[in-house]
Amino acid sequence: MKPTLFLARAAIAASALLLGACSLLGGGGERERGSIYSPDPRVQAEAAWPRVDWQLAINPPTASRTVDTFRITVRPVPGELQVYGGASWARAPSDMVEDVILRTLEDSGHIPGVARRGSGTAPDYRLLLDLRRFEADYAGGTNPKATIELHAKLLHARAQGIVASRTFTIAEPAAATDVGSVAEAYTRALEALGRDVAGWTLEAGEAHARTATN
Numbered sequence: 001m002k003p004t005l006f007l008a009r010a011a012i013a014a015s016a017l018l019l020g021a022c023s024l025l026g027g028g029g030e031r032e033r034g035s036i037y038s039p040d041p042r043v044q045a046e047a048a049w050p051r052v053d054w055q056l057a058i059n060p061p062t063a064s065r066t067v068d069t070f071r072i073t074v075r076p077v078p079g080e081l082q083v084y085g086g087a088s089w090a091r092a093p094s095d096m097v098e099d100v101i102l103r104t105l106e107d108s109g110h111i112p113g114v115a116r117r118g119s120g121t122a123p124d125y126r127l128l129l130d131l132r133r134f135e136a137d138y139a140g141g142t143n144p145k146a147t148i149e150l151h152a153k154l155l156h157a158r159a160q161g162i163v164a165s166r167t168f169t170i171a172e173p174a175a176a177t178d179v180g181s182v183a184e185a186y187t188r189a190l191e192a193l194g195r196d197v198a199g200w201t202l203e204a205g206e207a208h209a210r211t212a213t214n
Helices: 003-022 093-108 179-213
Strands: 035-037 055-058 071-075 082-089 113-116 125-137 145-156 161-173
Touching: 035 179, 055 093, 071 179, 082 179, 093 113, 093 125, 093 179, 125 161, 125 179, 145 179, 161 179
Parallel strands: 035 082, 055 113, 055 125, 071 125
Antiparallel strands: 071 082, 125 145, 145 161
């Protein structure tokens, strides 16, 4: 084989390997969005959750642009944020978080009325949410963890006072490093978040309601 032909073929092979590597992590443009992932978390109510007789409205979560993005973000090392090339979410992270909390409370049968803000209901309490993190974080490990950090405040609608507040942090390990495994980990992370926030909301709201009526 002639040296020039050998070098040309080697260059083509190296380029193919480089493109394959960049398809996993990178900051590519809109053309890279080939696969769309749509986690569908399902949460069973806990029997220990209190059954309440008040109503709740959930405010849409607030979040920064770097958090509430359709790109699937990954933190390979502390202080560095990248995205998975060729992949995106079907819905914004704030929508996924709001939906899992709302659905969990609706399906629980433990509260007579729960709705999104602006639905026309007259709620007794409002749930205010601030989404701080929604990223795959390696955190020094070999596989990333689907990491969600959410700060919640429960507001008494009539008195406009904060009843309770709490920060929830979920870190669900992915089975592998590929984006499909990461998306599956996010399904489990959203389920854990929905369960924790729903249970806390019912318990905190009921504790306040009992104090207010005594």
